Amino acid sequence: MKSNAKAFIAFSMGIILLATAISEGQFGDIADLIVEITSSAIAGIPTP
Amino acid sequence: MTWHKKGKANLTKLRLLRTFVQFIMFLLMNLSFFLIGATWLVLPVVMPKSIFTTSEGAFDLLQRMLTTAIIPLIPLASFFLIGAVFGRMFCSWGCPFGLFQDIIGFLTSRFNKYEPTKDTNDSYRQIGEFIVGGSVLVSVVIGIGIGLGDAEQVKASFGVFSEQPWTALSPATFLFTVIPLLFYWGTIDTFFSWETFVQIDIFFWIRFLIFAGGLILIIYVPRGWCRWFCPVGIIMGQLGKNSMIGVGRNISKCTHCGICEDVCPMGVRILSHPPEKVRSEHCTNCLDCVAACPEDAMEIKFL
Numbered sequence: 388m389k390s391n392a393k394a395f396i397a398f399s400m401g402i403i404l405l406a407t408a409i410s411e412g413q414f415g416d417i418a419d420l421i422v423e424i425t426s427s428a429i430a431g432i433p434t435p
Numbered sequence: 436m437t438w439h440k441k442g443k444a445n446l447t448k449l450r451l452l453r454t455f456v457q458f459i460m461f462l463l464m465n466l467s468f469f470l471i472g473a474t475w476l477v478l479p480v481v482m483p484k485s486i487f488t489t490s491e492g493a494f495d496l497l498q499r500m501l502t503t504a505i506i507p508l509i510p511l512a513s514f515f516l517i518g519a520v521f522g523r524m525f526c527s528w529g530c531p532f533g534l535f536q537d538i539i540g541f542l543t544s545r546f547n548k549y550e551p552t553k554d555t556n557d558s559y560r561q562i563g564e565f566i567v568g569g570s571v572l573v574s575v576v577i578g579i580g581i582g583l584g585d586a587e588q589v590k591a592s593f594g595v596f597s598e599q600p601w602t603a604l605s606p607a608t609f610l611f612t613v614i615p616l617l618f619y620w621g622t623i624d625t626f627f628s629w630e631t632f633v634q635i636d637i638f639f640w641i642r643f644l645i646f647a648g649g650l651i652l653i654i655y656v657p658r659g660w661c662r663w664f665c666p667v668g669i670i671m672g673q674l675g676k677n678s679m680i681g682v683g684r685n686i687s688k689c690t691h692c693g694i695c696e697d698v699c700p701m702g703v704r705i706l707s708h709p710p711e712k713v714r715s716e717h718c719t720n721c722l723d724c725v726a727a728c729p730e731d732a733m734e735i736k737f738l
Contacts, residue, residue: 391677391679391738393677394519394520394677394678394679394738395519397515397518397519397674397677398515398516398519398520398679400515401511401512401513401514401515401516401517401518401519402512402516404508404509404511404512404515405508405509405512405516407508408508408509408512411508413505413508413509414475414509416505417475417496417500417505417509418475420491420496420499420500420503421474421475421484421489421490421491421496423484424484424485424486424612424616425484425499425598425599425602426595426597426598427595427596427597427598427599427600427602427603428483428484428485428598428599428602428603428608428612428613429612429613429616430595430603430636430638430642431595431613431635431636431637431638431639431640431641431642432613432616432617432620432622432636432639433617433620433622433625433631433634433635433636433639434620434622435620435621435622
């Protein structure tokens, strides 16, 4: 398969994933996830 | 390497421009500096959540969504859309950890650098593939466990890895989250008092050792972390091989002088690739080869 075709397939998949994410309201769902620092990220840091 | 004056000047200009763009991207991802709240700017770069970050790197968010039992459509869309068009361009033009590697590389430019062979590049890259596969697998297992059973029990079983398995170990998290938080919380003082110093969690030292190892690596191997271990780079490299934007070589102008290969920070053997486009999972479209070519044989190609 030509690489141009592969690039277009990957781009189309991206569009489909984005459209699905918008229709599922996923941007609202992740608002909290984006704001908070996870326990994994702060693991082991001495706390005040 | 016999340097051409024009090529050297072009390369310096391009690297300055790239550093400027990298700083702008870093600020865009840390808009809390300007009191702006969370954004949905999910880019295929290494950017763990920290004090000032208002968006998150796609792989960090992907793990977070999987371990919360949400199908990670947004980070996947980010990978596919950006990867299909730009390839790994964000690794060199937008990634904050890439900027850190460039700064360290510049500061240690007088050191003897190790230039790995293609085989070494490919074999060490398998470690990065293992990191991607392992992190996704663990995240999926946690997500399924949380979706089907007792969330608290599953989280307790996986401990510090329960929300973002790779982010917990990533040297980028140590740099962008751990170090700023030590200052923000004021707990940096802990390191100057023996009584509190000895109480520091062992996991902190594990993270520190990984960060120190990564630092030594990038001192001696230019962009060593990007080449071999970065999960985002591994994913974007696969998409980047067939991306719409890339670099190609005009064979009527090319004299095979090899300057393009010498300046490539990722060690891509450009002359061994087809002239119409460099199809390497390591190429980050940094455009150093385009700027440095004395014959203007290297070109930006679209489709």
